[in-house]
Amino acid sequence: MTSLSSAPGHARAxxxxxxxxxxxxxxxxxxxxxxxxxxxxxxxxxxGFYPLRPAAGGVPEGGNRGWTTSFVPxxxxxxxxxxxxxxxxxxxxxxxxxxxxxxxxxxDLDTHDLGFLYSLACxxxxxxxxxxxARAAAIAAADHLMTRVLEPAGIIQAWGDLxxxxxxxxxxxxxxxxxxxxxxxxxxxxxxxxxxxxxxxTLQLRDNMIRPDDTTYHTFYWDPTTGExxxxxxxxGAHDDSCWARGQAWGIYGFALNYRATxxxxxxxxxRRCAAYFLAHLPADGVAFWDLVYTDGSDxxxxxxxxxxxxxxxxxxxxxxxxxxxxxxxxxxxxxxxxSLIAGYTPAEGESDALLLHGVYSLPAREGVDEGNLWGDxxxxxxxxxxxxPEWRLYW
Ligand code: GLY
Numbered sequence: 367m368t369s370l371s372s373a374p375g376h377a378r379a380x381x382x383x384x385x386x387x388x389x390x391x392x393x394x395x396x397x398x399x400x401x402x403x404x405x406x407x408x409x410x411x412x413x414g415f416y417p418l419r420p421a422a423g424g425v426p427e428g429g430n431r432g433w434t435t436s437f438v439p440x441x442x443x444x445x446x447x448x449x450x451x452x453x454x455x456x457x458x459x460x461x462x463x464x465x466x467x468x469x470x471x472x473x474d475l476d477t478h479d480l481g482f483l484y485s486l487a488c489x490x491x492x493x494x495x496x497x498x499x500a501r502a503a504a505i506a507a508a509d510h511l512m513t514r515v516l517e518p519a520g521i522i523q524a525w526g527d528l529x530x531x532x533x534x535x536x537x538x539x540x541x542x543x544x545x546x547x548x549x550x551x552x553x554x555x556x557x558x559x560x561x562x563x564x565x566x567x568t569l570q571l572r573d574n575m576i577r578p579d580d581t582t583y584h585t586f587y588w589d590p591t592t593g594e595x596x597x598x599x600x601x602x603g604a605h606d607d608s609c610w611a612r613g614q615a616w617g618i619y620g621f622a623l624n625y626r627a628t629x630x631x632x633x634x635x636x637x638r639r640c641a642a643y644f645l646a647h648l649p650a651d652g653v654a655f656w657d658l659v660y661t662d663g664s665d666x667x668x669x670x671x672x673x674x675x676x677x678x679x680x681x682x683x684x685x686x687x688x689x690x691x692x693x694x695x696x697x698x699x700x701x702x703x704x705x706s707l708i709a710g711y712t713p714a715e716g717e718s719d720a721l722l723l724h725g726v727y728s729l730p731a732r733e734g735v736d737e738g739n740l741w742g743d744x745x746x747x748x749x750x751x752x753x754x755x756p757e758w759r760l761y762w
Contacts, residue, residue, distance in 0.1 A: 410734030414718035433479035437744035440486035462491035466503040481544025508551035518593035520566035535590035542620020581609035611654040619679030671742030677749035
């Protein structure tokens with residue numbers, strides 16, 4: 367990690383806080399390995415603690431299904447890189463084997479979330495340890511994701527079976543985060559089809575899912591036959607025209623990552639626009655309400671996971687900025703939000719087995735409201751790690 371000795375006093379103090387928070391978070395990751403073994407917790411905590419993932423769809427309790435299980439090995443890989451303790455690597459490698467089995471047996475793969483799942487669980491296993499079976503599983507995941515490209519729109523359908531009339535032609539802002547799996551597949555195989563899909567999909571989102579006022583739709587439908595863009599709608603936001611906070615944070619981060627992958631300046635601009643709106647609609651402590659329609663004075667719940675994603679997204683945006691002042695502003699905003707998360711949104715000893723408190727999964731569905739969640743934990747740990755060590759290489 368970078369040296370503290372040359373930093374000015376306040377910067378040194380902030381770095382020390384980040385490192386202390388990183389140590390505390392890694393202690394929780396360690397305790398969760400002891401508690402869960404190779405089984406998976408549920409998406410969110412209940413009254414502060416993760417239950418085992420319930421059995422569903424033929425997958426037993428604690429089994430690997432849904433979109434959030436890879437955040438478990440993702441956190442273990444960060445913990446391994448930060449500490450060198452092989453307990454973390456060994457646990458993460460067992461999860462990689464489990465994800466290879468999930469792909470081979472075709473368990474719960476009808477989703478665009480293969481990017482979240484296989485980037486963290488398998489590409490990272492291969493990159494950090496040379497696990498070839500994990501690499502092959504990640505290529506297979508990229509191929510499976512490519513089956514979800516809908517022509518002629520060139521979008522990747524987010525949810526459900528491709529023949530499901532409710533979901534056909536629909537994608538969601540979070541899908542931007544699934545694109546790095548395809549970018550990697552082109553790098554690995556030399557087959558440009560994956561990278562072309564990234565460009566077309568991301569361009570469709572940039573053109574249709576960012577509104578003129580720089581807010582984003584959560585989901586958007588294209589006509590599956592003609593490819594015409596049809597309409598935006600929400601699933602997890604306050605209403606169709608509101609700006610769901612986590613979606614806006616996915617926009618900051620996802621457009622910035624896809625700018626890095628493609629060099630297309632339109633994506634850099636899209637990330638900037640998402641960031642500007644997000645930062646202008648935060649309450650005083652910098653941690654977003656679950657939907658950006660709520661402002662200071664509201665008693666609506668916060669979504670700490672949106673804040674954690676935004677911290678990492680703003681740091682990614684800062685790396686892309688060529689103007690040093692713009693980069694500095696993005697880093698300052700990221701640091702302010704991260705300091706607030708550390709100070710006000712982390713558990714006291716024994717209070718929770720989440721790394722981060724006060725997230726919201728879906729308020730309309732009353733799911734995981736004012737609870738910890740696996741992606742909030744992961745992105746908080748990622749934000750701590752990249753702040754503590756700006757040279758650290760991301761998993762996306
Ligand atoms: N990708 C689902 C979510 O952010 O809730």
